[in-house]
Amino acid sequence: MRKNLLRTAVLLACAAAVTTAFAEDKPVETTTVGGRLFIDFSTIDFKNDGVKQPASGTGLDVKRAYIIIGHTFDEIWSANITTDFNYSSSTGETQLFIKKAYVQAKLSDAFFARAGSAETPWAPYIEDLYGYRYVEKVLVDRTGYGTTADWGLHAGGKVADGFFNYAVSAVNGNGYKNPTRSKSVDFEGRAALIPIPGLTLAVGFYSGDLGLNVEGLPQPNQPRGADRFDAFAGYVTDQFRVGAEYFQAKDWKVLNGQPSDKADGFSGWGSFNFTPMWAAFARYDQVKPNKDTAPNKKDTYYNAGVAVKPRKNLEFAFVYKHEEVENGAFKTADVTLGTQPPPATVALSKLSKYDEIGVWALVNF
DSSP: OHHHHHHHHHHHHHHHHHHHHHHHHSOOOEEEEEEEEEEEEEEEEEEETTEEOTTOEEEEEEEEEEEEEEEEOSSSEEEEEEEEEEEETTTTEEEEEEEEEEEEEEEETTEEEEEEEEEOSSHHHHHHHHOOTTTOOOHHHHTTSOOSEEEEEEEEEEEGGGTEEEEEEEEOSSOTTOOOOOSSOEEEEEEEEOSSTTEEEEEEEEEEOTTOOOTTOOGGGSBOOEEEEEEEEEEEOSSEEEEEEEEEEESTTOBTTSOOOEEEEEEEEEEEESSSSEEEEEEEEEEESOTTTOTTOEEEEEEEEEEEEEETTEEEEEEEEEEEEETSOSEETTEETTSOOOOTTSOOOSEEEEEEEEEEEEEEO
């Protein structure tokens, strides 16, 4: 009897050891769920040629609300779905949509590949260095010369212990809100050096039709083909951040039936952490959106504020923002910065001014 019990115990122990070894060898799949909110309560004073516009007033906005779901299959394969919402003026309602939805294969730190809607190479990279996206978009995103995600194929990585990093994308060109395709894909890329810890030097490019070149368009309505060049230099530490960004674009959303056009702009920003809890920041942008067709049109933007982090994953900022467009308007008959001037029948303002003051909040969970 004792021999049988001993034999059974040994067999059970061996079975447990084999099962444990097998479990250790088998990859364990994991799923994470989180979110991010950009909230502000502010007062807006918006005027065209001294006439106050309907957007003026006091109220609360939730500019962004992300639900972020990530799943890891094994050391190589993973997936991500990030939902977002926006406000549609045509329906008067908020609408839920997909910002990111991709599958990723990461072979090493030097190379990963993604298929689906994923981060584009330039704007999200600058956002991470800037650190105050919840207060304002970075330069090319704010002025409509770039987007933070798009549908397509994406790749990137870093080598030499992070000394060099890169990202490239072949995308539909419509941005993440519109997954439809055109005759050909657009290309965006970035290359960056970090020669010493904290110092980043980066260049980028974009080339394509921005999703405008669809089948059946008459020649005058086909896009000329857009190009953008980007450059950035910045130094980021735990105590302070400073950075400067520049872009130059040609024929951005310009059609063959319209005259060729150019645009350029720059942004400079900085912040200083007095303590782990308190910081001050400021930023200045200037853009010329139509250098050939409306050379006197100029957009100037700046902000300044104080931020406080009362606890992990929660940040508040008291901010003043100012923007003005000389010899143009922010939006007239659906014409925005980065596009051609509207028909002559639509009168542009000589001066549009936008002032906003309030409290902005970032919530991560």
